[in-house]
Amino acid sequence: MSDINVKEMEEIANSDTETLIKAAAKSVFLKNGLAGTRLQEIADCAGICRTALHYYFRNKDKLFDVVFTEAFTEIHKRVNGFAQSDAPVVEMMKMFAADFYDIAIKDPGIDLFIINEFNQNPERMRKIVCGENMQGVRRGFLHYIEKAVENGEIKGDPIQIMITIVSLCAHPFAAKSMIQNMFDINDAKYEILMLQRKAYILELIEKIFKQ
Amino acid sequence: MSDINVKEMEEIANSDTETLIKAAAKSVFLKNGLAGTRLQEIADCAGICRTALHYYFRNKDKLFDVVFTEAFTEIHKRVNGFAQSDAPVVEMMKMFAADFYDIAIKDPGIDLFIINEFNQNPERMRKIVCGENMQGVRRGFLHYIEKAVENGEIKGDPIQIMITIVSLCAHPFAAKSMIQNMFDINDAKYEILMLQRKAYILELIEKIFKQ
């Protein structure tokens, strides 16, 4: 759960420049996207000279690929971890959602970042994500739901069910900025709203799928 | 419902250059976002010289503002239209969702476009959306739900309920590209999936909120 962030902070603390650059690049890419990001902003964020970026990562695209791949892989691992569990499917969904909210509350930009870059350059993303990762998601989460439907544990189209779960988890974070504007709330209030929402969603999943 | 698209097509058919440019700009901005869009691509898409864009809209920002405002206003009108209805709240939710899916299936890029530009430049968006539109949403949809909660028609936090409805409607379209990659489906199959999903969501809303 929380040892990811501890690990990240340790990495940054006693970091070589390369790790420092990756952390800075991640935060700037998440904020601005690939097209909207200036290398200068990454350099400023890392507190180094802009040309050092080229020394470590040759060019902007390479740096982006590294950052995106790491961010995506981190999410993928967590999604796939649940595939090993043999809990009842509704419990697994709740565990998935709880974990998703825990991560997203700490790092709310990642979901929009991924769906957005996927949208703007599907080919590139397909190459980065390279089958293995995505098929992991499919084998893990979707396959688990498929089995539960076969067993009669739950009813419905597995794909629709999966899209429902992911929508309920991801969209409140993807639309963070719009939600904040719509309801006129600052970052602190938004975080509270999402913490409350975590409990709300766990109940909702139970209500929807418990037979 | 469908006369929007007819109207759009008529506009483009017997269009002046200005309308032609706006249609081209909308499609390119939706695909690439503001930062990722090159004026040359808009000009190519409209089949005109790049400098003509400056004649009509002075600069990139002005063109973007016009396109974004029109796109947002179109959505806003539809969301707000339901505020006038006096149907039971669950019926209103279903009408909202049905209409949302009808529009989004025809024009699936608009949701990601809006939340993404909101994320990248909240201040700018706030200025464009200029209070009035967003407060319209608030007064319309949210206020309606608040009243229903007060009346005991439904239970729960109105804001959480609204985020749930919007997530179920918007996210399957915002994450279109990722869904297509995850489940390995082309545009045609995706459209069928969303048509099926429309029916699925109407049932789901009933299941969640009907007491």
Next chain:
DNA sequence: GTCTATAATTTGATAGAC
């Protein structure tokens, strides 16, 4: 490894002929 200086490229914007 890190910096300064500079090149190369892309992109947005303007001027002016027609």
Next chain:
DNA sequence: GTCTATCAAATTATAGAC
């Protein structure tokens, strides 16, 4: 109104000193 030619600015990338 639309085009060609041109300018100006921003941004990425490289070369070379230290």
